Amino acid sequence: MIFISSLIFSNSRRSSDENLVWTYFYKLYKILPSERKSKCVEIFTRKEPSPTFLPLKIAERLQNIRSICMEYLVDAIERRKMIDEDLHTFLATLFIEEILECQDLEKRDEIRQQFRQFMIHTNYLKVQLLIGKLQNTSLRFELAILHGKVKTMH
Amino acid sequence: MSDLLFFLKDLSTSLVKLSAQYEEETFKSVLTRLREMNFDMEDCIEWLLERKMNHNAALVYKHMGESEKSVNIWTSLLENDGQLESAIDSVIDSLAKYGILFSKCIQRNY
Numbered sequence: 001m002i003f004i005s006s007l008i009f010s011n012s013r014r015s016s017d018e019n020l021v022w023t024y025f026y027k028l029y030k031i032l033p034s035e036r037k038s039k040c041v042e043i044f045t046r047k048e049p050s051p052t053f054l055p056l057k058i059a060e061r062l063q064n065i066r067s068i069c070m071e072y073l074v075d076a077i078e079r080r081k082m083i084d085e086d087l088h089t090f091l092a093t094l095f096i097e098e099i100l101e102c103q104d105l106e107k108r109d110e111i112r113q114q115f116r117q118f119m120i121h122t123n124y125l126k127v128q129l130l131i132g133k134l135q136n137t138s139l140r141f142e143l144a145i146l147h148g149k150v151k152t153m154h
Numbered sequence: 155m156s157d158l159l160f161f162l163k164d165l166s167t168s169l170v171k172l173s174a175q176y177e178e179e180t181f182k183s184v185l186t187r188l189r190e191m192n193f194d195m196e197d198c199i200e201w202l203l204e205r206k207m208n209h210n211a212a213l214v215y216k217h218m219g220e221s222e223k224s225v226n227i228w229t230s231l232l233e234n235d236g237q238l239e240s241a242i243d244s245v246i247d248s249l250a251k252y253g254i255l256f257s258k259c260i261q262r263n264y
């Protein structure tokens with residue numbers, strides 16, 4: 001009985017911790033001037049992974065603010081050296097979306113360069129899924145890198 | 155600071171208020187021992203807020219484990235001035251650490 005009630009308490013406490021962090025993250029993001037908004041990502045990059053704040057779960061909730069989500073994933077992969085295939089593929093997907101939506105040619109080339117570097121250096125991508133996403137786009141060079149990865153895998 | 159001071163409620167309440175107003179270094183040192191002190195927290199908070207020392211009031215809440223109340227004060231400050239560096243850093247620091255102690259308890263199956 002004590003175990004069950006402490007478990008219920010644990011779950012409700014975890015959920016309230018989680019809600020509080022997300023509520024104030026969105027509040028802070030809304031308040032800060034546009035040039036400072038990216039600072040909000042530190043709430044999650046400085047947080048130690050825990051059952052309440054799993055990296056993939058954080059990334060999924062951040063995806064509606066793509067720039068913040070990308071910064072979070074880059075930190076998780078480059079600084080924390082996380083080798084989760086889901087996280088690496090998630091970042092690759094966001095790179096593709098960002099490139100396809102970017103109107104500024106100079107910036108677009110810069111992001112493409114970062115994306116290529118990322119693809120060349122990681123071995124944790126769901127390659128077939130990404131090939132599917134790039135199939136009908138103009139990103140032929142990136143597609144070639146992925147096909148190259150398929151060949152080295154076999 | 156005499157340890158005796160920490161157990162006399164009126165004196166320690168005054169120590170928190172006055173150090174917050176006049177002695178930044180003493181206030182920082184008081185904050186680290188706040189949980190050992192027998193002081194009137196709500197009285198201190200009210201006093202600090204009346205004198206527009208919202209940041210210090212938030213610090214008192216934070217060191218007493220009332221994270222939500224402290225973050226709430228800092229975000230209110232930021233609503234008036236979005237560039238307030240100390241408030242931005244404090245909110246981020248509190249939220250980054252929030253839930254960690256509790257998660258460790260879960261991992262140890264408490």
